[in-house]
Amino acid sequence: METRSIYSGVQTGVRDTNKVLRNTYLLLSLTLGFSAIVAGVSAMLALPAPHWIVLLVGVYGLMFLTEKNRNNSMGLVFTFLFTGFLGYTLGPIINLFLRNGGGDIVLTAIGGTALTFFALSAYALTTKRDLSFIGGMLFVGFWVLLVAMIANIFLQMPALHLALSAMFMLFSSGAILLTTQQIIRGGETNYISATISLYISIYNIFVSLLTLLGGNRN
Helix, strand or coil: CHHHHHHHHHHHHHHHHHHHHHHHHHHHHHHHHHHHHHHHHHHHCCCCCCCHHHHHHHHHHHHHHHHHCCCCCHHHHHHHHHHHHHHHHHHHHHHHHHHCCCHHHHHHHHHHHHHHHHHHHHHHHHCCCCCCHHHHHHHHHHHHHHHHHHHHHHHCCHHHHHHHHHHHHHHHHHHHHHHHHHHHCCCCCCHHHHHHHHHHHHHHHHHHHHHHHHCCCC
16 A cells, blocks of 8 residues: 555656646747747837846846746736747847848857757756756856856956856756756746746847857957
């Protein structure tokens, strides 16, 4: 009886994990598609980039509301509002490259982002290695990025800006690995939180690739 109970508990845990993973990838694909549509409309209408205050309030405000409502239906509403807002911010960035003949850079960045995400996800889903150590590295990396971003505000050095983009790529790649493994090992049980984490990482990788690929042309 005890063995059967343990086996039943394991089966339940596996089903719950698979459900979180399935719902996360489904919601992520929907939000990426929605964000891409908003970005396309924003680019076609040549909408202006939001003021940095609006950007900060929009991003962190919607992120807070999403996390606060992650266990109810409003969490889905705020998830789409959050990803749609970030999609809108991509429109002016994409237009900047297109006006300077950088259509090839945009396409390369899209392909590179997709390849990076699938490769990292495949590794996290198949490896038996414990990737929890990445959490400590991300904590340190966060503060390094924060200091570097503040320094870049005052120094405005192109080389530092490119270095920041490279660091964001590494940071976001680590976040994808850690989040994905947390899902399959039961450490992350909320698919809305997991979706937001993966979406932000994908967004950062895409913007970083645009900056790195367009650095020489600029």
